[in-house]
Amino acid sequence: MRRCDLIVLGAGPAGAEAALAASGAGLDVVLVEEAAAAGGQVWRAPAAASPPGLDPFPAEAEARAGAALRARLAASPVESWFGARAWSVIRPAEGGFRLDAAGPEGPLACAAPRLVAATGAVERVIPFPGWTLPGVIGLAAATVLLKAQGVLPGQRVVVAGCGPLLAAVAAKILAAGGEVVAVVDRAAPAEWLAASRALASRPRLLARGLGWALRIAGRRVPVHFAHAVRAAEGDEALRRLRIAPLDASGGFAPGGAERVLEADALCIGDGLVPGAEIPRLLRARLRFDRALGGWVPELDAEGRTSLPGLFAVGDGAGLRGQAPAVHAGRIAGLAAAQEAGRLDAAAFAAATAPERAALAGLAPFAAAMAGLMALRPGAVRDIAPETVICRCEDVTRGMLDAAFDEGAREVNQVKHFTRCGMGPCQGRSCGDVAAEIIAARLGGAREAAGFWTGRPPLRPVPLADLLGEFDYADIPIPAPAPL
Amino acid sequence: MGSAVMQEYDLGVIGGGVHGCTAALFAARGGLRVALLERGPLCREASGVNAGTLTLQMTRLALIPYALRAHAMWASAPQWLGHDVGVVVCDGLSLAFTEAEAELLAFRATKRREAGAPIDLISGRAAMAVEPGLTDRALLAGHCRVDGFANAYLTGLAFRRALLGAGVAVMENRPVTSLAREERGFTALTPTGPVRFRRVLLAGGVWIEPMLRWLGVELPIKVLVNQLVVTERVRPVMRCVVGIANGLLSLKQYPHGTVVVGGGWQGEGDRERGGVALLPERVVGNLRLACHAIPALRGARMARAWAGLEAETADALPAAGPIPGIPDAYVCGSVHSGYTSGPYIARLVAEHILGREPALPLFPIDRLLPPRGTQSPEAA
Numbered sequence: 050m051r052r053c054d055l056i057v058l059g060a061g062p063a064g065a066e067a068a069l070a071a072s073g074a075g076l077d078v079v080l081v082e083e084a085a086a087a088g089g090q091v092w093r094a095p096a097a098a099s100p101p102g103l104d105p106f107p108a109e110a111e112a113r114a115g116a117a118l119r120a121r122l123a124a125s126p127v128e129s130w131f132g133a134r135a136w137s138v139i140r141p142a143e144g145g146f147r148l149d150a151a152g153p154e155g156p157l158a159c160a161a162p163r164l165v166a167a168t169g170a171v172e173r174v175i176p177f178p179g180w181t182l183p184g185v186i187g188l189a190a191a192t193v194l195l196k197a198q199g200v201l202p203g204q205r206v207v208v209a210g211c212g213p214l215l216a217a218v219a220a221k222i223l224a225a226g227g228e229v230v231a232v233v234d235r236a237a238p239a240e241w242l243a244a245s246r247a248l249a250s251r252p253r254l255l256a257r258g259l260g261w262a263l264r265i266a267g268r269r270v271p272v273h274f275a276h277a278v279r280a281a282e283g284d285e286a287l288r289r290l291r292i293a294p295l296d297a298s299g300g301f302a303p304g305g306a307e308r309v310l311e312a313d314a315l316c317i318g319d320g321l322v323p324g325a326e327i328p329r330l331l332r333a334r335l336r337f338d339r340a341l342g343g344w345v346p347e348l349d350a351e352g353r354t355s356l357p358g359l360f361a362v363g364d365g366a367g368l369r370g371q372a373p374a375v376h377a378g379r380i381a382g383l384a385a386a387q388e389a390g391r392l393d394a395a396a397f398a399a400a401t402a403p404e405r406a407a408l409a410g411l412a413p414f415a416a417a418m419a420g421l422m423a424l425r426p427g428a429v430r431d432i433a434p435e436t437v438i439c440r441c442e443d444v445t446r447g448m449l450d451a452a453f454d455e456g457a458r459e460v461n462q463v464k465h466f467t468r469c470g471m472g473p474c475q476g477r478s479c480g481d482v483a484a485e486i487i488a489a490r491l492g493g494a495r496e497a498a499g500f501w502t503g504r505p506p507l508r509p510v511p512l513a514d515l516l517g518e519f520d521y522a523d524i525p526i527p528a529p530a531p532l
Numbered sequence: 533m534g535s536a537v538m539q540e541y542d543l544g545v546i547g548g549g550v551h552g553c554t555a556a557l558f559a560a561r562g563g564l565r566v567a568l569l570e571r572g573p574l575c576r577e578a579s580g581v582n583a584g585t586l587t588l589q590m591t592r593l594a595l596i597p598y599a600l601r602a603h604a605m606w607a608s609a610p611q612w613l614g615h616d617v618g619v620v621v622c623d624g625l626s627l628a629f630t631e632a633e634a635e636l637l638a639f640r641a642t643k644r645r646e647a648g649a650p651i652d653l654i655s656g657r658a659a660m661a662v663e664p665g666l667t668d669r670a671l672l673a674g675h676c677r678v679d680g681f682a683n684a685y686l687t688g689l690a691f692r693r694a695l696l697g698a699g700v701a702v703m704e705n706r707p708v709t710s711l712a713r714e715e716r717g718f719t720a721l722t723p724t725g726p727v728r729f730r731r732v733l734l735a736g737g738v739w740i741e742p743m744l745r746w747l748g749v750e751l752p753i754k755v756l757v758n759q760l761v762v763t764e765r766v767r768p769v770m771r772c773v774v775g776i777a778n779g780l781l782s783l784k785q786y787p788h789g790t791v792v793v794g795g796g797w798q799g800e801g802d803r804e805r806g807g808v809a810l811l812p813e814r815v816v817g818n819l820r821l822a823c824h825a826i827p828a829l830r831g832a833r834m835a836r837a838w839a840g841l842e843a844e845t846a847d848a849l850p851a852a853g854p855i856p857g858i859p860d861a862y863v864c865g866s867v868h869s870g871y872t873s874g875p876y877i878a879r880l881v882a883e884h885i886l887g888r889e890p891a892l893p894l895f896p897i898d899r900l901l902p903p904r905g906t907q908s909p910e911a912a
Contacts, residue, residue, distance in 0.1 A: 136812075136834070137810070137812040137815070139800070139809045139810070139811070139812065140809070142800075147812070149812040156816070158812070332808070455689065455692065455693070456573075456692055456704070457573070458573070458704075458705070459573075461576070462573045462576065462688070464685075465576070465580060465685040465686070465688060465689065466688075466689050471762075471835070471836070472764065472765075472835070473764040473833065473835055475835065475836065504836050504837060504838050505810055505815075505836075505837045506834050506835075506836075506837065509764060509833040509834060509835050510833060510834050511830075511831065511832070511833050511834075512763070512819050512822075512823055512829055512830050512831075512832055512833070512834060513823075513830040513831065515815075515816050515819060515834070516816065516819060516820050516823060516830070517816070519820050521629055521630070521669070521824055523820075524817050524820045524821055524824070525813070525814075525817050526776075526778065526780055526817070526821070527780055527796075527797065527798070528778075529636065529777075529778030529779055529780070530590070530592075530778070530779045530780075530796065530848075530868075531592065531848050532592065532593050532640055532643060
C-alpha cells in the first residue's frame with residue numbers, strides 16, 4: 050500500500066493541474082490515470098505506437114498544450130500511475146481514502162487523507178433508430194481517432210449534435226483530408242449568436258471557433274442549424290441519414306421537412322454529462338443542474354464536496370470545459386495543501402487569487418458553452434417506443450415506459466425492472482436519457498427520477514487483473530457460518 | 533384522507549420484502565383485507581439485491597425442511613405467484629479443496645442429508661462431470677440435485693403484479709414512523725397520513741429490531757453486510773450453483789450470461805446507511821475463490837458490485853410467529869438464507885394469522901427475549 054498526502058484520480062487538465070499545484074506546495078501526490086499518458090480528452094496524447102503509415106494529425110495549439118503539461122508532470126515530483134484502471138475508492142474506517150487499481154503490472158493500491166476526483170464527463174447521445182449501427186460513433190470517440198490514432202471516422206462523414214465539439218471535429222476531419230457531408234446542429238443560429246457574446250470574452254477561443262467555422266464554410270460544408278438526426282439507415286453499416294428540423298423545445302418540429310444525407314460515418318454528440326463517479330460512489334451530496342450537464346456534486350469555491358477531504362474538479366464535477374478546469378484544478382490542489390498545513394492562509398490567498406480571477410473571467414464563456422450542450426426538455430419526447438435506449442442490454446424506450454406504467458418511479462427501480470444500465474457501460478451511455486424519460490413521466494422533475502446509485506467498480510475490470518498471484522492458502526477465507 | 537371514516541384493514545404488513553410480500557399475498561388470498569406498507573419500492577433491499585441462490589447446501593440444518601418446500605415454491609412461482617422471477621433449477625456443488633474442508637463438508641453434508649436434503653458426496657473428478665467448468669483441484673464435492681437460483685432483482689416486479697392482482701393495498705414509498713397500539717388494532721403513522729389495521733405483521737428484515745421497539749419489544753437483530761459481484765455477460769462458463777464447504781462462496785451463471793459471485797464476505801454498512809462500501813481486499817478474496825473454482829471466470833470483467841443487508845438473530849434462526857404479550861401482532865424475518873426459505877416461512881405465518889394450523893412449526897421469538905419481568909413496561 051502506497052501512502053501519500055493526496056490522491057488525484059484523472060490526469061486531464063483539471064486533475065493534472067491539481068496534482069501539480071499540490072505537489073508544488075509540498076504534498077506527496079499520486080496521480081492515477083487509466084490512459085497511457087496525461088492530457089485527458091482535450092489534450093489527448095498521440096498513441097505511442099500509431100498504426101504504420103498513419104501519423105497523428107499535425108500539432109495544433111491543443112496538442113502543444115498537452116505536450117507542455119506532460120513535460121511539466123514528468124519534471125515534477127508527482128508520482129503518476131498511468132495505465133492504472135481505478136476500480137475501487139473507499140473511505141476506510143481509519144479515515145481518508147483508499148484507491149485500488151488494476152495496473153499494467155498487477156494490482157495497485159494507495160491511501161491518503163485527501164482525494165481529488167477529476168474523472169471527466171461522458172458523451173450523451175439522444176437515441177434514434179439506427180444509432181447503434183456500425184459507422185455511428187461519438188464526437189469524443191472521433192476526437193480519440195483523430196488525435197491519438199490519426200484515423201478518419203469514414204469517407205463521407207456527417208457531424209451532428211450540439212456544442213463546440215461539432216465544429217472542432219468537423220474541422221479536424223477536413224484538415225486531415227476527409228469529407229464532411231454536413232454539420233447538423235441542434236442549436237439555432239440565434240442561440241450561437243447569444244452564446245457568441247460570451248465567446249467574445251475569450252478572443253483566442255473565438256478566433257479558434259471562427260477558424261473552424263471558416264474552414265467549414267471554406268469547403269462549403271452545409272450546416273443545418275436547429276436540426277437533428279431522425280434516423281440512421283443501412284443494412285450492416287451506415288448508408289444514409291434522415292435529418293429534420295427542431296422546434297423551440299428541442300423536439301422535432303411537427304410536419305418539418307426531412308432531408309436525406311448519404312454518409313458512411315456519423316460522429317454524434319448531444320452534449321456531455323458529468324461523470325461524478327467518485328462523489329456518487331462515496332455518497333457525497335449531489336444536486337441536479339441542467340446547465341452544468343446533470344447531476345453534479347455540491348461544491349464550495351475550492352472544489353470541496355460535502356465529504357471531508359474529497360474534492361471534485363473538471364467536467365466530471367460540472368461542465369465548464371478545459372480552460373476553467375485548469376484553474377479549478379489548481380485551486381483544489383492548493384486547498385488540499387492548505388488543509389494539510391503546507392500553506393498558511395496568506396500564501397493560499399496569494400496563490401489562488403490569480404486562479405480565482407481567471408475562473409471568474411471564464412465563467413460567462415463556460416456557461417454559454419455548457420448551455421449549448423444542455424439537454425433540452427423536448428429532446429427525448431420524440432424517441433420512438435422501439436428505439437433502443439440502453440444498448441448494452443437492448444432496452445427500448447417502450448420498455449422504460451412499460452416499467453413506469455408498472456409502478457417504477459425512479460431510475461434504480463427502472464433498472465431492476467428492465468436491466469437498463471446493467472451492462473458493461475455501467476449506465477454511462479443511457480443513464481441521462483433514461484432518467485429524462487422517467488422524469489418526463491413524473492412531470493419533468495429530474496430530482497424525482499433520481500440517479501443510479503454509485504457502485505464499484507469504477508470501470509469494468511477483468512477479474513484476472515484483480516487477482517494477482519495467489520495460492521489457495523493465501524485466500525483469507527472467513528470462519529464458516531453455523532451449521 | 534378525504535373520507536370521513538378511515539378505512540381499517542384486517543392486516544397491515546410493514547415491510548415489502550419477500551417475507552412481507554408473501555405473507556400479504558397469502559393473507560389476501562385467504563380473505564383478509566391487507567395493506568402492505570414499504571418505505572421504498574417493493575423488494576429493493578435484501579430481497580432484491582441478494583445473490584438469488586436457492587441452495588440447500590448453505591441452509592441451516594433446522595431450516596432444511598422449510599427450504600425444501602420453499603425451493604418447490606420458487607420452482608413453481610408461475611403457478612402461485614403468477615409471474616416469472618427467472619428461476620433456474622439445476623444441480624448444486626459444494627466443494628472442498630483441502631483435507632480440513634473435506635472433513636467439514638463430509639460432516640455437514642451428512643447432517644443435511646439426514647435432515648432431508650438430497651446431497652451425495654462425490655469425488656472431485658465426478659464433480660467435474662457434473663460441472664464441466666470446474667477446476668480439477670477439488671478433493672470432494674457435495675452434490676445436490678435440488679438447487680438453483682432466481683433473478684433476485686425481478687422479485688419486486690413479480691410480487692407487485694401478484695399483490696395488486698390479489699387486491700392488496702400496496703403502499704410503496706410510505707415509511708412508517710411509528711406504530712400505535714389501540715384498544716382494537718393498530719395505527720401506523722406515515723408522512724402521508726395514518727393507516728389503521730386490526731392485526732399487524734412486522735416484516736422489515738434488519739429493521740425488525742426498530743419496528744419491534746415501536747411495541748416495546750427489544751429483540752437484537754445483527755446486521756450482516758454481504759458483498760456481491762456480477763460480471764458482464766460472458767460465454768457459458770458453468771451450469772451449476774457452485775459453493776464451498778464453509779459456505780463462503782456462491783457462484784452461478786444466469787441464462788443471459790452474467791455470473792454472480794457471493795458468499796457472504798462482509799462489507800461496510802449498517803441498518804441506518806445500508807450497504808455503504810465494499811472492502812477491496814474482500815472483493816479480491818471472494819473473486820480468487822470464485823476463479824479458483826471456475827478457472828474460465830478469470831477472463832470475465834467485473835461489471836458491478838454491491839453490498840446488501842442480511843438480518844440474523846442471536847441463534848441465527850428465524851423470527852417468525854406471534855409477538856409475545858401483544859395480541860394480533862406478528863413478526864416474520866431474520867431467516868438465514870432468507871431468500872431461499874422466505875416464501876415458505878412467510879406463508880406459514882400467513883396461515884397462522886388466518887387461524888389455520890401451519891404445516892410446519894413457526895419460530896416464535898419468545899426464545900430470544902429476556903426472561904419475563906425484565907421487559908419494558910409497555911410490552912408487559
